[in-house]
Amino acid sequence: MTEGMDRIAIDVGQVLQRTVTSLYSNLVTRPTGRAVRMAIETRLQDAGERSISLIDLSEVVILDFSCADEVVARLLERSHESPTHEAFFVFRGVHEPHRDQIQTVLERRGLAAVAETRKDVFELLGQRSPAELRAWGLLEQRGLITTDEVDSLEDADDRAGLVRLVERRLAFRSPHTDRIHALSQLAKHLL
Amino acid sequence: MAQLDESRTLFDARHLRWADPNGMVGLLVAGVVAGKKQGTLPRLEPPESADVTGYLSRMAFFEAARGVFDCDPPARRPPARDSDVLLEITPITANADVHEVIDRVQSKAGSILTSKLGYPATAVVQFSVILSEVCQNIIEHAEAPGWVAAQSYNWARRLGRNVVVISVMDVGRGFRGSLGDEHSARYGDRWGDTTALEAAFLHGLTRFPDSGRGQGIQQIRRQVRRWDGAITIRSGTARIGQVPEWDDQPPLSDGLEPFPGAQISIVLPAKAGE
Numbered sequence: 001m002t003e004g005m006d007r008i009a010i011d012v013g014q015v016l017q018r019t020v021t022s023l024y025s026n027l028v029t030r031p032t033g034r035a036v037r038m039a040i041e042t043r044l045q046d047a048g049e050r051s052i053s054l055i056d057l058s059e060v061v062i063l064d065f066s067c068a069d070e071v072v073a074r075l076l077e078r079s080h081e082s083p084t085h086e087a088f089f090v091f092r093g094v095h096e097p098h099r100d101q102i103q104t105v106l107e108r109r110g111l112a113a114v115a116e117t118r119k120d121v122f123e124l125l126g127q128r129s130p131a132e133l134r135a136w137g138l139l140e141q142r143g144l145i146t147t148d149e150v151d152s153l154e155d156a157d158d159r160a161g162l163v164r165l166v167e168r169r170l171a172f173r174s175p176h177t178d179r180i181h182a183l184s185q186l187a188k189h190l191l
Numbered sequence: 192m193a194q195l196d197e198s199r200t201l202f203d204a205r206h207l208r209w210a211d212p213n214g215m216v217g218l219l220v221a222g223v224v225a226g227k228k229q230g231t232l233p234r235l236e237p238p239e240s241a242d243v244t245g246y247l248s249r250m251a252f253f254e255a256a257r258g259v260f261d262c263d264p265p266a267r268r269p270p271a272r273d274s275d276v277l278l279e280i281t282p283i284t285a286n287a288d289v290h291e292v293i294d295r296v297q298s299k300a301g302s303i304l305t306s307k308l309g310y311p312a313t314a315v316v317q318f319s320v321i322l323s324e325v326c327q328n329i330i331e332h333a334e335a336p337g338w339v340a341a342q343s344y345n346w347a348r349r350l351g352r353n354v355v356v357i358s359v360m361d362v363g364r365g366f367r368g369s370l371g372d373e374h375s376a377r378y379g380d381r382w383g384d385t386t387a388l389e390a391a392f393l394h395g396l397t398r399f400p401d402s403g404r405g406q407g408i409q410q411i412r413r414q415v416r417r418w419d420g421a422i423t424i425r426s427g428t429a430r431i432g433q434v435p436e437w438d439d440q441p442p443l444s445d446g447l448e449p450f451p452g453a454q455i456s457i458v459l460p461a462k463a464g465e
Contacts, residue, residue: 026293028323029286030331062293062316064323065410069403097316104410109403 005088005172006051008043009190012071013059015039026062033070040075050086052172052183054190058093068101073109080169088169090187091115094125102126112170114183116191122184124170132170135161139171143185147178200225200233202260207238212340212358213456215252215280219338222259223362224451235260251279255338277303277355278322278341289326292339293319307343307353309462310418317414318459324407325359325455332398333363333452350437352461361452365426366391373398384427385445392424392431411457418459426453435460 016024019039020032027033044051055075057063063071072091079087094102094115106113106126114136117123124136135158139145145162153159162180165171172181202222210218218235225233235256238244244265247253253264278296282288300318304310310318322339329337341357363369367387374396375382390396392412397405408424412433415422423432423440430444437460 024290024294026290026319028293028319029289029327031286032290061297062319062323064320064327065406066324066327069406073403097313100317101320101410104406105403108406 004048004050004176005186006047007187007190008047008051008053009056010040010043010053011056011059012036012040013056016060027057027060027067027071028062028064030066030070033067034074036067037070037075037078040071041078044079044085044087047085047087049084050088052088052090052186052190054090054092054187056092057098058095060093060098063098063101065101065105068098069105069108072102072113073105073111076106076111076113077109086169088172088183088186089113090122090183090190092191094123099125112168114170116184122182128170129161129164131157131161132164132168133161134158135165136170139165139180139182140184143182145180150180198229199231200229202233202235205236205239207243208240210243210247211344212250212280212342212356213360213454215247215250216338216340216358216360217454219252219255219259219280220360220362220451220454222256226259232259232261235262237262237264249276249279250340250342251281255280255282275303275307275343277343278339278357280338280340282336282338283326283329283359283361284336286327286330289323289330292326293323296322296341303343303355307461308355308418308459309464314418321411321414321457322357324411325357325457328407328453328455329359329361329363332366332369333361335361335363335452337361337363337452346460350460352463354461355459357455357457357459359455363452365450365452366424367427369398370396373400384429385431385443388424388426388429388431389443392433415457415459419463420457420459422455422457424453424455425450 015036016027019035091113094117103125110127112124112126112128115123115125122140150162166173222233248265256262277299281292301315304314304318305312326339337360339359343353343355346354367384370387370390374390378386391408395405395409412422419435421435421438423430428447428449432440432442434440434442
């Protein structure tokens with residue numbers, strides 16, 4: 001555990017085969033996406049009050065919009081509704097064939113997510129303001145930002161951007177140290 | 192088409208010279224409608240041309256026609272050969288059918304999209320996503336069975352290029368029926384087949400209140416536009432489309448013969464210069 005955070009790695013390809021049927025190799029149709037999302041949510045129920053999950057899409061060949069909506073956007077949206085569990089997510093294996101679907105469903109619901117789009121390359125996908133994007137880029141570059149460093153940022157928009165990232169669970173502020181962590185760093189040992 | 196007796200229709204295809212996926216799937220829809228109306232299976236006389244019958248067999252038309260027509264299919268299916276059939280006529284009644292379509296189409300779609308249309312190898316993913324979304328449209332909105340088929344052609348005279356044609360039809364309640372409960376009130380007297388198609392096709396409305404729904408058709412349109420393709424949807428008495436420069440169809444037509452359910456037709460052309 002780091003910062004009192006449970007770390008969970010979920011291979012969506014495996015969940016698909018175990019949850020729906022071993023005959024299906026592609027993540028298509030809404031009922032399939034819903035079943036996979038619910039299986040992931042069941043895994044998260046066992047976590048403590050705070051968790052970071054690496055949702056790995058590397059083994060998924062075809063991801064349609066319905067499944068992207070369920071497995072990425074709805075998963076995020078529903079996790080934000082939980083009053084007892086604070087869940088953070090990093091999506092892995094969001095390669096070019098999946099990117100458009102994920103970007104679209106996130107924007108449609110007004111969400112954003114941290115995704116590994118190439119090996120060791122992370123991006124902030126979905127709906128984000130220029131200030132959030134700048135702040136996220138800075139955080140991603142540094143790995144973590146201390147309170148003093150936040151205060152020393154000259155641009156008020158950048159400071160506000162960082163606050164918004166924390167509020168949207170696109171960055172993690174430690175309740176112990178007040179430092180703000182990049183999710184990619186927190187998920188590093190799961191990669 | 193003729194009336195065999197007071198209660199039975201004959202679909203006479205003996206002189207049929209050619210059929211594309213829209214024609215074959217449309218014939219199945221017409222057969223279902225006639226059968227429902229008369230309470231008995233209509234009769235289908237298969238084409239006399241061995242070429243046409245062979246093609247219909249390769250497209251699995253006669254398998255799909257079982258239970259739709261009273262028909263004597265050819266004695267045996269011609270041996271499988273390398274053809275331009277991308278996806279045989281496949282009934283869509285459940286989500287499992289969509290999975291089967293997507294699994295089945297992978298290998299062939301890859302080779303046809305690259306060799307015939309000149310698309311990059313990765314296009315097979317977007318093509319599969321399109322197929323998945325149009326097939327799901329049947330299950331989620333029609334609440335009735337439907338079919339999907341895809342085929343590549345050389346549109347030498349019309350376009351001077353190869354194309355892939357995807358045809359999806361169902362005998363469900365159509366777009367007006369699907370959207371009516373949720374959206375008809377706000378349109379008032381203007382509500383009809385045309386406004387229902389505009390609502391779904393242009394504005395992404397669905398019968399589901401969830402904001403995440405209704406992306407399928409919008410995203411299909413976007414991808415088809417990227418490939419300079421055409422997409423049309425016909426339902427009830429209206430048809431709406433996204434028409435590229437090479438196509439001379441009007442983007443919107445009304446007052447057509449009523450079409451039960453919905454028909455989605457997609458044409459993907461080869462890249463210019465291929």
